[in-house]
Amino acid sequence: MDEVEVVVAHSERATVRVGDMFLKVDGDPGRLDAEAAVMGVVPVPTPWVLWRKPHVLAVAALAGAPLGRLGGASTASAAGWAAAGAAIRALHDAPPPARTGGAGRSTDALRAELDDECAALVAGGLLPADLVARNREVAEAALRPWKPAFTHGDLQIAHVFLDGDEVTGIIDWSEAGRGDALYDLATFTLGHEERLGALLAGYGGDVDLDVVRGWWSLRSLLIVRWLAGHGFDPFAPGCEVDVLRARM
Template sequence: MEEVEVVVAHSERATLRVGEVFLKVDADQSRIDVEVEAMSLAPVPTPKVLWRKPPVLAIAALPGATLGRLGGPSTGSPAAWAAAGAAIRKLHDAPLPPRTGRAGRSIVALAAELDAECEALVANGVLPGDLVTRNRQVAEAALRPWTPVFTHGDLQIAHVFVDAGEVTGIIDWSEAGRGDALYDLATFTLGHEEHLDDVIGGYGTDLDLDLDVIHGWWSLRSLLAVRWLIEHGFDPFAPGCEVDVLRARM
């Protein structure tokens, strides 16, 4: 008899695995709408949608394995990371989707959110002031004009599956839409800076890949994530996770 595996669960959504089927339960059906639409438009491998009955989306498991996870070792070869970079470039070169995604928030709105979050992190004693101040300075590089591309919006390494050096699928598209290409690249290499060159090698160097902007997104994403992770039962202080990413900028 197959068992039910809880892949991830918090107050907003949960993902369960039963055999070769993943069941995504989401309180906000608009996120599932975005996910299904993005998977139908993306020019890269995505999971097969088996059925949908709100609030549940059923998708098929993908072959292969992820390149690792934030806070854990990378299990992928340099060639696998480069293959992921090539797949990300293919996505970014695709026609723009109709929606603006998480990676496409306005600079003004993002800066205001970041400043409020930095203030809360220090005021509530979550992080020391010098750590927050330094990373707010680094994050400034990400707050600049950008040309919109088709972005995934939550391209964690745990969302990319690879087999024999080929990308077999990318999951979790609920934040997809028009956005900043460097946001995706930064999210994918967050906590695994040693593989950034491999990813860029596969992605291509013909575009303006400003490393200061990627570093800025590392800091910005981590600053915005810390309190949310704590409030939803995750540990951003675990080795290699968001707080270590922030400390690496000091």
């Protein structure tokens, strides 16, 4: 019998693998409905949806392996990173849906959330004030008007699968929708900043690197407390706190 592997689990959702099938369990069934709908229209390969029931989405496993993981080394070649960049470009060039995704929060809302989170990080003693202040300064570059694109919204490096140098699929579309394309690029290269050039070789076009750096800081500042409170370790080598320290 196949063993059950817990891929990720927290109070909002969980994903388990059984053989060649992944089961996604979500407290918000609408989020799974939206994810299944998006996977049917995006111009990039996605997992095959096997079945859908309230609170559960079953999808088939993809060929290959993730490009890497936050906090770990990526063994993918420069060509593999470029292939990922080309796939992300195809997504961003598609007509954006009506739904606002995880990369689509308004600048005013983000600024207010960021200021509150920075204050909480310092008041709670989780991060030193100078580290927070420096990254809050860097993050300001991301808080600017942006052209809506079709974004993944949670494009972590572990969500893109490669077989050799070919992208076989992109997973976890629950945050997909209209948003800032550079948020996707920053999320994908978080903790792997040295790979940004190879990614952009496949992505093409002019990319404002200050904005990407701003998103590295902004995303990390916003998520440190959540991660620490949900059983994850943002202080692990190569993870969010190291990303913040790199800006000093």
